[in-house]
Amino acid sequence: MTALTQMLSYHFMQRALIVGGLVSLCAALLGVSLVLKRYSMIGDGLSHVGFGALAIASALHLAPLAVAVPVVIVAAVLLLRLSESSEVKGDAAIALISSSALAIGVISVSLTTGMNTEISNYMVGSILSLSRTDAILSVVLSLAVLLLFVLFYPRLFAVTFDESFARATGTRAGAYNTLLAVLTAITVVLGMRMMGALLISSLIIFPALSAMRVCRSFRGVVCCAAAVSLSCFLLGTLLSYFLETPTGASIVATNLLCFAGFSLAGIKGRGN
Amino acid sequence: MTILTCKDLSFSYEGKTVLESVCFSLQAGDYLCVVGENGSGKSTLIKGLLGLKEPDGGSLVWGEGVKSTEIGYLPQQTQVQRDFPASVEEVVLSGCLNSLGRRLRYHAEDRELARMNMERMGIEELSRQSYQALSGGQQQRVLLARALCATKKLLLLDEPVTGLDPVATGELYNLIKLVNLCDCITAIMVSHDIHEAVRYATHILHLGHRQLFFGTAAEYRESDLARRFLGGNRI
Numbered sequence: 001m002t003a004l005t006q007m008l009s010y011h012f013m014q015r016a017l018i019v020g021g022l023v024s025l026c027a028a029l030l031g032v033s034l035v036l037k038r039y040s041m042i043g044d045g046l047s048h049v050g051f052g053a054l055a056i057a058s059a060l061h062l063a064p065l066a067v068a069v070p071v072v073i074v075a076a077v078l079l080l081r082l083s084e085s086s087e088v089k090g091d092a093a094i095a096l097i098s099s100s101a102l103a104i105g106v107i108s109v110s111l112t113t114g115m116n117t118e119i120s121n122y123m124v125g126s127i128l129s130l131s132r133t134d135a136i137l138s139v140v141l142s143l144a145v146l147l148l149f150v151l152f153y154p155r156l157f158a159v160t161f162d163e164s165f166a167r168a169t170g171t172r173a174g175a176y177n178t179l180l181a182v183l184t185a186i187t188v189v190l191g192m193r194m195m196g197a198l199l200i201s202s203l204i205i206f207p208a209l210s211a212m213r214v215c216r217s218f219r220g221v222v223c224c225a226a227a228v229s230l231s232c233f234l235l236g237t238l239l240s241y242f243l244e245t246p247t248g249a250s251i252v253a254t255n256l257l258c259f260a261g262f263s264l265a266g267i268k269g270r271g272n
Numbered sequence: 273m274t275i276l277t278c279k280d281l282s283f284s285y286e287g288k289t290v291l292e293s294v295c296f297s298l299q300a301g302d303y304l305c306v307v308g309e310n311g312s313g314k315s316t317l318i319k320g321l322l323g324l325k326e327p328d329g330g331s332l333v334w335g336e337g338v339k340s341t342e343i344g345y346l347p348q349q350t351q352v353q354r355d356f357p358a359s360v361e362e363v364v365l366s367g368c369l370n371s372l373g374r375r376l377r378y379h380a381e382d383r384e385l386a387r388m389n390m391e392r393m394g395i396e397e398l399s400r401q402s403y404q405a406l407s408g409g410q411q412q413r414v415l416l417a418r419a420l421c422a423t424k425k426l427l428l429l430d431e432p433v434t435g436l437d438p439v440a441t442g443e444l445y446n447l448i449k450l451v452n453l454c455d456c457i458t459a460i461m462v463s464h465d466i467h468e469a470v471r472y473a474t475h476i477l478h479l480g481h482r483q484l485f486f487g488t489a490a491e492y493r494e495s496d497l498a499r500r501f502l503g504g505n506r507i
Binding site for chain 2: 038153
């Protein structure tokens, strides 16, 4: 208990818990739509683009988030367009863009600063990497993501479930897909600082998948995913603090355990 | 009351005409079945009717009080939907999307409309169940209830019986006919199943990159086209 109080007394821990909690929540909510729309890989692709952007920003000594957020938003819109057009297949396009971005990032790093701690933090994440301005920006952006998701919930449901029907009733499905992509882009960049480029997509995909094992309604899946994401984040952070393991990896491992548990519960539930 | 008039309608993709000289009109309460082989322009016509594709030439005029966003559309099911975690109620309620306007939430009236349409389709006791756990026939009834939430005048059904067993197929055809007769809702159905089409529909539109036939089902039965299409057997 004292260890817990001590942990919470650190400023960087408080910051990390607030930002991380909000980002986990955003990732879980968006993740439900992304997984159901078969867009899971977009989150993964975007994290690589995010790494490239952050690497270039650090090489040029620019504010990391100010560079990465717009670049990743552009990449998200581009990926969405590509996966909708039939000329380049979606998954191939994502692989293309993400590996190119990674390559550009690595080259720009090796030409300038070299592989320092900051860069390796972008790869595997670090709870310490958040500056005060980053933290404020993260809180504002994640609140915006949450607000937009809640406000457009009925429309996002309709577009996720059946795009043809939504289009037929005059809903601009394309606009909502773009909204989804932009929100995802913001969430990926924010989450990258904490989780790292290699692990951020799990924050999007795991809670949604776990929730789908046990919940049978969309609202149920959304609420359950949010709860799973938040608890796994808290538990993972605690684990990483006490076992001195990397935060991102600990959160992913907690999510994996949770997914396994929910899968078993789902199989058992269906068996009865 | 005329509900739809198409005059010399044509559609093209990238300069290549895929459907031309479509001329027909529908009265309220008609049941039109659109038939034709794959790639004959049926899906293009649907997109045109829904306002998702601009006609290349000719005109498409809706009757008074009908808007292309107020069509009860029943699209073909995708694999994504079959295992989508959503309750029946959530799916049916999403049919009220076009009456949402600038509002952000569904109102009590929307929920009432959804409940009523579930009752009409005989699925009210399934309302809390998961959509993915239903049989194919039940799923189509849920989607039909959703379509009915979106419209008071016109249903547009895209191959609604694909993948259903004969019993469920018969039930769905009967339900559609019932809605068409009892509520005077005009129905436009795209179908491969020409034998059933002629049995249930009042009018037939036969496409093959252009309009090959439009008339009543009885006239169609007597036409040479129907005889050829049905392989020499008269129905």
